[in-house]
Each structure stands twice: as structure tokens, then as C-alpha cells.
Amino acid sequence: MFSKRWCDGKSFKQLLDFSANLPGLVSKFSVDLKRFNPAKVPAEFCSLRYMPSTDDMAKVHHQLGVKPDHYLWVNFKNYYSVHRNDLPMLWQIVDTVSKLRELQGMNGWLRNMGNEHDAKFATHWRSQMLKFTLDSAFIRFGQKVQVTEFFKLRDGTWLNDGNLEFILHFFRQEYKGHVHGPHLFIPLFVMNNWIRLVGNPDLESYTINWNWGIDIDLREYKKAYTIVHMGDHWGAIAIDFENRTIAFGDSMYRPAPPVAITAVTRWIRERLGHQEAQHYSLVRLAAKRPKDGASCGVIAALAIENDIHTCPPECSCSESANKAWEKVHSKSPNELRVRYLSLLSGLSEVC
Numbered sequence: 001m002f003s004k005r006w007c008d009g010k011s012f013k014q015l016l017d018f019s020a021n022l023p024g025l026v027s028k029f030s031v032d033l034k035r036f037n038p039a040k041v042p043a044e045f046c047s048l049r050y051m052p053s054t055d056d057m058a059k060v061h062h063q064l065g066v067k068p069d070h071y072l073w074v075n076f077k078n079y080y081s082v083h084r085n086d087l088p089m090l091w092q093i094v095d096t097v098s099k100l101r102e103l104q105g106m107n108g109w110l111r112n113m114g115n116e117h118d119a120k121f122a123t124h125w126r127s128q129m130l131k132f133t134l135d136s137a138f139i140r141f142g143q144k145v146q147v148t149e150f151f152k153l154r155d156g157t158w159l160n161d162g163n164l165e166f167i168l169h170f171f172r173q174e175y176k177g178h179v180h181g182p183h184l185f186i187p188l189f190v191m192n193n194w195i196r197l198v199g200n201p202d203l204e205s206y207t208i209n210w211n212w213g214i215d216i217d218l219r220e221y222k223k224a225y226t227i228v229h230m231g232d233h234w235g236a237i238a239i240d241f242e243n244r245t246i247a248f249g250d251s252m253y254r255p256a257p258p259v260a261i262t263a264v265t266r267w268i269r270e271r272l273g274h275q276e277a278q279h280y281s282l283v284r285l286a287a288k289r290p291k292d293g294a295s296c297g298v299i300a301a302l303a304i305e306n307d308i309h310t311c312p313p314e315c316s317c318s319e320s321a322n323k324a325w326e327k328v329h330s331k332s333p334n335e336l337r338v339r340y341l342s343l344l345s346g347l348s349e350v351c
Ligand SMILES: [Zn+2]
Pocket: 179, 180, 309, 310, 311, 312, 315, 316, 317
């Protein structure tokens, strides 16, 4: 059980019914995997519960030298130190169990949201989700997104690079024709590579260099947006080509990360010339400050959207449009997660 083959074709409903019996990720035994020899798996190494009867698990039994009716699970003391190829079968199981835990979390979150806010949408998403399998994917704007990627949107969870890259991709489509635009969205991986290039001239030949967007005429754009990774935190950057500012904002009101600002300034210099780049100044990008620490990614995305929706002087936007955005902007981090879940999955529209 928990092997790839075991999961194939099983709906989330079936998996959830089963996962009430999900084993813990830590057993009472402790084995240092740094000294682990895959050829000699000590019996106490694994304490997997619910042993399967599939061929795959027979292999595990053989590997572990235990009887098939043993309840066993694995204690991964040095989880990250073991190469996946050493234990392909066990890694499959770890992957599955981790995903099932995320599924449980997602299911619980949607159920709670269904009881409290955005009831209709959360209930709808949950009812659809229960029909999916671990292999289910959405095709959105020409990109394939695994349904499990959306699990990161649940409360208390940090958005990962993939989530935020997809949010930027979504903004690129959603705000293409926005009245305050046109806006450029710099992919997260490009920003990451610029940060890597700063102070490392040896990397200049790197595929993603300062030439990114060379085919784009920046003077045709009003602003450029991107998201910046700050170790354990996410921030947002807005470059205003008209007012010549680089704005940084985040949920914890941290100072702008110097390396990211240097990277962006360097790119402007490469693209618009030294003279032009000199006039850019650093300003603050407005961002909400939520009570929870896990929503920095959600808030970074919202800060970008909020900046897009903020009217420049003498704008002709209607009051109702501004009020509609204000309503979205005032949502709690949890409600914003539901909103992004809706917008990114395209499963249903909520505002
Ligand atoms: Zn406006």
C-alpha cells in the first residue's frame, strides 16, 4: 500500500477513506540513514503499518526481511541525506504518504471554509476534488498543473516557487488588457537567476542573464512586477518605468533585500542604459500585514494585484470598480487563499 501502483486510479475520496489509518511519519525506532546501507536494511529500520499485498510491497518485505503481516513504518532520521535511487520503493511510499497528509489537510481546510466563509465555493471545490486522483491535473493558460500543487494554498502552508510562478503566469493572462497597464511580469525563475548572477561574474554565460526580455521594448510597459524569495519569506517588487521607482513590499515589513534590488537595477541598466538607471529610487510597495506567518506568499501576490488596481492620478476608473477591488483586498488571508484557489484552478469564479 501507498505505492504508486496502489494509488493509481484511486479517487481522493477513496484515499481519504483509507487515510484515517495513515501511519505516522516517525516510528519509535531511530536509524541514522547516513550510515545506512541499502543492501542491508535492518528490520527495525522500517515500521510500516498496513502492509500491502501488491508485488511492489512484496519487494519491500523481501528487502526488509519481515513477514507480510507485520505492521511497519519508517523512521526517517536523515530524510534528505538518502539518495532516492537507493530506495525507490520506499521513496514512493514516502511521497504518497506525504501527499495523503496534504490531502487530509486540504480536505479539512475546505470543509472548515465551507462551514465558515465562502461556503458555496469551498464546498464545490471539495466535492470536485474528491473525484480527482493523485495524477489529476488542470490545464490552465497552456500550462499543466497537478491538482496536488493546489494543496499548498490551504491555510497554514507556505506557497512554493511553483505556486508563485503560476500566480505570476496567471497575472500575465488576467491583467493583459488592464486599463492601468500594460504590465510586464518577470518570471520567478528569472528573478532567482538574476539574484544568483549578482556578484558572480563567472556566471555571466548563464542561460538566464541580463538579456532576459531583450525582445521586449520596456518603454511600451508602464510597470514590471515580480516576486522575490528571501530565504524563509516572500516579497513583491514593482518597477515603475514612468515614475522611475523600484518598490518593494512584504507582509513582515522587512527592509528590501539589497541583492534583489541590485539585480533589478542591474537589469534596468542593461536594458535602458546607465544614464536612465541612475534616476531610479527605492520606495515602499503597500502590503498587508496578516497575523499568521505562513501567508507571506499570498500577501506578496496580493500586493502586486493591489498595485495594479491602484489608480494613477486622474484615472477614469469607475468608483464601483475601485470598490469591488477594495472588497477583495479586505479579505482575510484564508479567504484570499480560497480566492486564489478559484482563480488559479479555474474551477469556479468567486470574487
Ligand atoms: Zn484606474
